[in-house]
Amino acid sequence: MSQIHVTTTINGDATEFLCEPEETLLDVLRDRLGLTGSKEGCGTGDCGACSVTVDGRLVCSCLMLGAEAQGARVETIEGMADGDDLHPLQQTFLDHAGLQCGICTPGILVAAKSLLERNPAPSEEEVRYWLAGNLCRCTGYDKIVRAVMAAADDMRRAS
Amino acid sequence: MVKVRLWGSLAEMTDGRTEVEVEAGTLRELLDALARDHPGLKPQLDRGVSVSIDGRVYNDAWFTPIAPDSEVVLLRRLKGG
Amino acid sequence: MALDDRDTATKLDFKVVGTRPPRPDGIDKVTGRARFGADMTAPGMLTGRVLRSPHPHARIRSIDASKAEALPGVKAVVTRADFPAEVPEDVADVLDNCMAGDKALYDGHAVAAVAANSAAVARKALKLIEVDYEPLPHVTDVDAAMAPDAPVLHEAGGDETVPEGHSRNVMSRVQFGHGDIDAGLAQADRVIERSYRTAATHQGYIEPHACLASAGPDGQADLWCCTQGQYMVRDTCAAILGLSQGQLRVTASEIGGGFGGKTTVFLEPVALALSRKAGRPVKMVMSRAEVLRASGPTSSSSVDVRLGMTRDGRITAGFAELRYQGGAYPGSPVDMGSMSAFAPYDLENVRTVGWDVVTNRPKAAAYRAPGAPMAAFAVESAIDELSKELGLDPLDVRLKNAAREGTKASYGPTFPAIGLEATLEAARAHPHWSAPLGENQGRGVACGFWFNFGGNTCVSLNVAPDGTVTLSEGNPDIGGSRASMTMMAAEELGIPYDRVRTVITDTGSLGVNDVTDGSRVTFAVGLATIEAARAAKREMCRRAAMIWGIDEEAVVWEDGAARPSGPNAGEHPPMSLAEIAAIAPNTGGPIAGHHEVNAEGAGVSFATHMVDTEVDRDTGAVKILRYTVFQDAGKAVHPDYVEGQFQGGAAQGIGWALNEEYIYGDDGVLQNPGFLDYRVPVASDLPMIEPVILEIPNPGHPYGVRGVGETSIVPPLAAIANAVSAAAGVRMTQLPMSPPRVLAAIHGADDG
Numbered sequence: 001m002s003q004i005h006v007t008t009t010i011n012g013d014a015t016e017f018l019c020e021p022e023e024t025l026l027d028v029l030r031d032r033l034g035l036t037g038s039k040e041g042c043g044t045g046d047c048g049a050c051s052v053t054v055d056g057r058l059v060c061s062c063l064m065l066g067a068e069a070q071g072a073r074v075e076t077i078e079g080m081a082d083g084d085d086l087h088p089l090q091q092t093f094l095d096h097a098g099l100q101c102g103i104c105t106p107g108i109l110v111a112a113k114s115l116l117e118r119n120p121a122p123s124e125e126e127v128r129y130w131l132a133g134n135l136c137r138c139t140g141y142d143k144i145v146r147a148v149m150a151a152a153d154d155m156r157r158a159s
Numbered sequence: 160m161v162k163v164r165l166w167g168s169l170a171e172m173t174d175g176r177t178e179v180e181v182e183a184g185t186l187r188e189l190l191d192a193l194a195r196d197h198p199g200l201k202p203q204l205d206r207g208v209s210v211s212i213d214g215r216v217y218n219d220a221w222f223t224p225i226a227p228d229s230e231v232v233l234l235r236r237l238k239g240g
Numbered sequence: 241m242a243l244d245d246r247d248t249a250t251k252l253d254f255k256v257v258g259t260r261p262p263r264p265d266g267i268d269k270v271t272g273r274a275r276f277g278a279d280m281t282a283p284g285m286l287t288g289r290v291l292r293s294p295h296p297h298a299r300i301r302s303i304d305a306s307k308a309e310a311l312p313g314v315k316a317v318v319t320r321a322d323f324p325a326e327v328p329e330d331v332a333d334v335l336d337n338c339m340a341g342d343k344a345l346y347d348g349h350a351v352a353a354v355a356a357n358s359a360a361v362a363r364k365a366l367k368l369i370e371v372d373y374e375p376l377p378h379v380t381d382v383d384a385a386m387a388p389d390a391p392v393l394h395e396a397g398g399d400e401t402v403p404e405g406h407s408r409n410v411m412s413r414v415q416f417g418h419g420d421i422d423a424g425l426a427q428a429d430r431v432i433e434r435s436y437r438t439a440a441t442h443q444g445y446i447e448p449h450a451c452l453a454s455a456g457p458d459g460q461a462d463l464w465c466c467t468q469g470q471y472m473v474r475d476t477c478a479a480i481l482g483l484s485q486g487q488l489r490v491t492a493s494e495i496g497g498g499f500g501g502k503t504t505v506f507l508e509p510v511a512l513a514l515s516r517k518a519g520r521p522v523k524m525v526m527s528r529a530e531v532l533r534a535s536g537p538t539s540s541s542s543v544d545v546r547l548g549m550t551r552d553g554r555i556t557a558g559f560a561e562l563r564y565q566g567g568a569y570p571g572s573p574v575d576m577g578s579m580s581a582f583a584p585y586d587l588e589n590v591r592t593v594g595w596d597v598v599t600n601r602p603k604a605a606a607y608r609a610p611g612a613p614m615a616a617f618a619v620e621s622a623i624d625e626l627s628k629e630l631g632l633d634p635l636d637v638r639l640k641n642a643a644r645e646g647t648k649a650s651y652g653p654t655f656p657a658i659g660l661e662a663t664l665e666a667a668r669a670h671p672h673w674s675a676p677l678g679e680n681q682g683r684g685v686a687c688g689f690w691f692n693f694g695g696n697t698c699v700s701l702n703v704a705p706d707g708t709v710t711l712s713e714g715n716p717d718i719g720g721s722r723a724s725m726t727m728m729a730a731e732e733l734g735i736p737y738d739r740v741r742t743v744i745t746d747t748g749s750l751g752v753n754d755v756t757d758g759s760r761v762t763f764a765v766g767l768a769t770i771e772a773a774r775a776a777k778r779e780m781c782r783r784a785a786m787i788w789g790i791d792e793e794a795v796v797w798e799d800g801a802a803r804p805s806g807p808n809a810g811e812h813p814p815m816s817l818a819e820i821a822a823i824a825p826n827t828g829g830p831i832a833g834h835h836e837v838n839a840e841g842a843g844v845s846f847a848t849h850m851v852d853t854e855v856d857r858d859t860g861a862v863k864i865l866r867y868t869v870f871q872d873a874g875k876a877v878h879p880d881y882v883e884g885q886f887q888g889g890a891a892q893g894i895g896w897a898l899n900e901e902y903i904y905g906d907d908g909v910l911q912n913p914g915f916l917d918y919r920v921p922v923a924s925d926l927p928m929i930e931p932v933i934l935e936i937p938n939p940g941h942p943y944g945v946r947g948v949g950e951t952s953i954v955p956p957l958a959a960i961a962n963a964v965s966a967a968a969g970v971r972m973t974q975l976p977m978s979p980p981r982v983l984a985a986i987h988g989a990d991d992g
């Protein structure tokens with residue numbers, strides 16, 4: 001079985017990798033590129049811990065093949081902060097204790113960023129439905145939703 | 160002598176008594192005396208118990224003092240999540 | 241350690257404790273840098289995979305792995321034959337659960353494992369292992385397993401507590417209580433008798449079990465894994481594999497949720513065995529289906545309650561018979577359920593009987609206040625129903641019967657100062673209680689109790705030459721405990737929060753620390769942290785006394801500095817921690833404080849939950865409209881994370897009450913081993929959950945801290961059942977209250 005050569009952009013960096021045809025994008029990110037911030041909670045697209053954006057679209061990287069990243073622009077949690085400047089969402093998650101164990105946090109941050117890019121002033125209900133594909137077992141979502149709303153406020157004020 | 164209250168099903172191992180008296184000044188002496196004087200309790204003691212002394216629960220601390228008028232209650236070994 | 245030896249004077253003037261600083265591991269966790277169980281790699285690492293039984297109950301006649309071993313890339317295959325034939329009794333069931341012996345006892349039971357140079361090869365190798373099974377009759381329901389003719393899992397049967405004539409699947413029986421139930425019931429104006437059932441649920445941590453093992457022929461081994469207790473992993477694996485504890489070093493990774501489910505081992509001994517056989521490091525990660533099929537869920541339960549009440553709301557007698565199945569091995573938490581069922585109440589006549597039953601399901605593991613939520617569901621439902629029948633306010637009834645200081649608890653001891661009444665009073669005074677309800681809406685309340693533990697704890701606090709401090713502790717941080725420890729150390733030393741860093745060490749660096757369980761960490765590790773800081777302060781006072789040439793007794797520690805004190809101390813400017821640290825080499829060497837303790841005397845904890853629900857009469861769907869948690873925290877060290885525990889426990893309880901359920905087919909196979917069909921609450925299912933923190937100091941802790949992690953999952957099942965019953969107009973006695981079940985109950989009531 002021959003491997004597939006893929007050229008892509010990850011967090012703004014031109015990246016090349018070889019992968020097996022059946023390898024998921026999540027496997028490639030974690031096992032070939034060392035980007036272990038995306039987590040595998042289920043492998044079936046139900047928990048959202050592996051959320052990344054591909055050409056601006058929010059996807060579960062466990063449901064996409066690595067080979068499908070050819071020519072695409074992939075953004076992961078590792079690209080969310082700008083150097084040592086945290087993204088406003090990252091900051092509000094810290095300020096509002098929007099994480100307990102932290103395993104779902106990367107996926108939720110990626111998903112929330114994708115929401116705020118589309119809807120800079122979401123209602124609580126819109127936040128809850130947008131994040132319905134990202135499971136968190138620790139927090140009951142209360143502080144997560146508050147953190148997302150607070151980040152939206154901060155970003156609107158800054159712009 | 161210290162009065163030790165047993166949980167209900169342990170009474171089957173002590174001829175129906177839900178309270179027994181043993182000579183003990185510490186938790187270790189208490190556990191030893193129970194095993195010696197009431198061999199029916201031995202299997203349960205070997206599996207491990209917790210002991211409430213005056214409302215506080217102890218598992219292992221052998222040298223916890225017990226006064227003659229202390230309230231002593233044998234409990235199933237507590238386990239948490 | 242006896243409690244009276246401690247400085248139990250509760251400190252009230254806190255500077256750091258009670259504030260909400262950012263957690264020390266926060267940046268790592270919002271940037272993806274934190275390393276969890278599956279994030280570790282080692283040079284030359286192999287991938288391990290487990291072959292699992294497709295049968296719920298089968299004799300394993302033989303296993304032929306020769307074809308798998310011959311597959312290029314396969315470096316080792318292990319079966320039970322690769323583990324010692326004899327292991328200590330207390331780990332025998334753990335080993336059998338990690339790798340089946342003569343019989344596979346449930347769908348998903350591990351029967352063999354391979355290590356290969358890629359995941360693809362490992363997967364292929366599993367298919368080449370030939371297992372000759374003799375399928376046996378199976379049983380997955382607790383009541384069916386107790387029937388005299390039920391298929392038997394273990395020929396030896398139960399222990400000496402099981403009366404004769406019972407199924408050999410009954411492993412033990414417990415009974416608690418005092419008084420005379422019949423006499424108590426005779427005094428009642430009304431008696432209720434009901435049966436309740438709850439489904440098995442899984443802890444549902446988002447991070448699957450994962451580990452990386454490296455074992456050599458010299459008996460040394462290293463293990464990296466996600467666990468609630470690295471010492472438990474070390475001691476269990478050492479016992480199973482015949483290693484010495486000192487030669488096995490276990491490092492706990494960041495942990496992606498546990499809730500009790502990571503208080504035992506599943507993959508770890510297998511990975512060590514594979515690594516030892518292959519001579520290479522082996523990494524193993526469970527799939528979600530494996531987590532659900534083969535790691536520990538909680539028990540399903542079947543509970544009968546008899547309760548008597550006078551017209552004015554006094555409970556005259558309470559009886560409960562609890563039957564919990566704990567999966568394929570003894571050890572369901574029915575004893576904890578039996579002890580906690582009536583614990584919130586001051587009852588003259590109370591008795592509980594508990595039956596521990598085995599079935600062809602995965603071995604139950606601890607789940608947050610193990611055993612208590614199902615018991616509370618039954619008892620709190622019965623109290624609610626009886627209150628309503630007598631036209632009484634359910635909060636008034638609970639207050640009238642509430643346990644308080646001096647109450648003889650239903651499980652035996654007399655309670656010291658406790659906070660149940662405070663949570664009930666707070667609930668009654670809260671605007672939630674008097675808020676209006678609409679059509680098809682209902683409100684429910686329920687109380688809950690949990691014991692809380694202390695346990696073995698060892699911490700070390702080291703002062704660096706620049707005056708910063710490292711606190712080393714041995715308990716994995718599941719929900720922000722590093723922040724709490726850092727705060728308590730800073731508080732005690734009188735230095736800023738950001739001058740302290742708390743790290744969680746491997747098993748080689750500190751003495752034994754019990755598992756992060758029983759809501760013990762903030763209490764017990766916090767206590768040890770405070771004592772270690774006090775030891776360091778005493779040492780720093782001694783150093784200052786040397787410099788000033790005065791008695792040690794004439795030096796006190798205040799606001800982060802040693803100060804002369806008393807008539808003969810003389811005039812000396814204070815020496816700060818940093819000043820003393822800088823010259824430590826000149827005054828006797830490094831400055832550190834240690835504390836080792838088996839912390840006993842943790843304070844029990846109570847909560848009252850209040851919830852509003854709306855029932856869709858066309859679909860049976862239940863919506864949670866409003867939820868408020870009232871709980872005693874003793875002293876909230878970091879209120880954000882106390883609130884988080886309250887909210888998280890409530891959310892897990894909501895899932896247990898409404899949706900979550902292990903569903904077995906007639907074939908004994910788990911039908912829903914994935915998050916699509918095993919549905920945990922998602923963000924759009926829930927409202928905000930309001931946490932109300934009450935602080936009734938625990939006299940057993942220097943700052944008054946009580947554990948808070950577990951109690952919050954005890955009341956929700958009953959509180960929601962009471963609310964749904966009110967909204968639907970029909971009493972719900974079985975969980976989960978999924979839409980089909982609620983709809984059927986509504987139709988049944990309409991027809992009836």
